[in-house]
Amino acid sequence: MNGYGSRGSTPGQGRGFRPRGGVGRRPYPQDAQEAQAARPRKLSCPPELRDAFVEARDFLAGLIAALGLPARLGFGGVDPARDGRQITIEVRSLADAPDRPDERGPDGRQEPGDLAILIGKHGATLDALSALTNAFMHRNNSRDLFFSVDVEGYRARRVATLRSIAQRCATRVLREGIALELEPMPPSERRIIHLSLAANADLQTESIGVGSQRRIVIMPRDSAPPVEPLEDFE
Template sequence: MDEQIQRGKKWLETLLTLMGVPASVTIGRVEQEERAISCWLTIDETKLTPTVIENLIGKKGETIDALQYLANVLLNIGVLDGEERFFTVELNGYRIRRQAELMAIAQKAADRVRITGMPEEIRYLSSVERRQVHSFLEKSGDLATESEGNEPDRRLIVKLRR
């Protein structure tokens, strides 16, 4: 297994232990993407209470997003371009459920734009979620997406491609 991915697993387990949540982490899906290798780090929830799981995910996924952000920033310091690893932190199926929700939101917005011809605004997404929606819709030859505004009021706009 890739040394950087193993380092990611160890880093997350150490961070969880320091947080008072000693849980093991498994390496999940590893995919070669266009720019880099992407890997899922899944926190084993079998010994965690529902309250601990809820706290690790956080309101609207804020805590798990923060853990994922830290992993991606800290584990790629000093790594050469093209050798970065991108990590997705998963717990209790949260990312999979949220991806399905985001795909449904993106599809509804795309359908409305195609019907009305008017741009559609999607609000209240994290930066990670906005990137996912951009990625879902970039394969559509007839649609374009862009982000507008400043945090915390940044939003994604879906519109017809010109």
């Protein structure tokens, strides 16, 4: 059983960064972890979570169908870091199936398509869909179960991309003795950057700004060099 049943692009590859005012974008090679994360997983929903999952899945399928996007929704796993109380609902293209390998890229990833609209910049639309699904599920039910929406394995690839960006920034900060300011990103993504560099005793990271403009500065520890902004990474 692959967990997919309800009908309702993959995101672009994670890009790197360039200094403000630089010439062109410098794409980085795709991380092998991203390709692995993109492959469909065959997971089954635990019986005790099945009813809640089906209700949430069907609600989300209705939203996606209203947008006119053909898709299939399935169980994407539970988050052990949240004691198994967060369920991922994974959205995939109807073409993204084992019997349709000719429609995949060489890494097994579905080629970009209409479902990319469900992701948004840095996953903002995915977060909105997750919030709507949770609001629906919590209207009459306990709030001890949460749902996260994913599209074509985007979230795992995004984590790998952010970790790669963090390490590349760290290398440059230490090599050039500068501070680098990243683009604004949501709290969940800032946390990934912070955790990726937390073990480096020569660096410190700090969040600055407010609201949607909150962003991270990576700098040498115990120093305050000029800050150089970075842009155009995803």
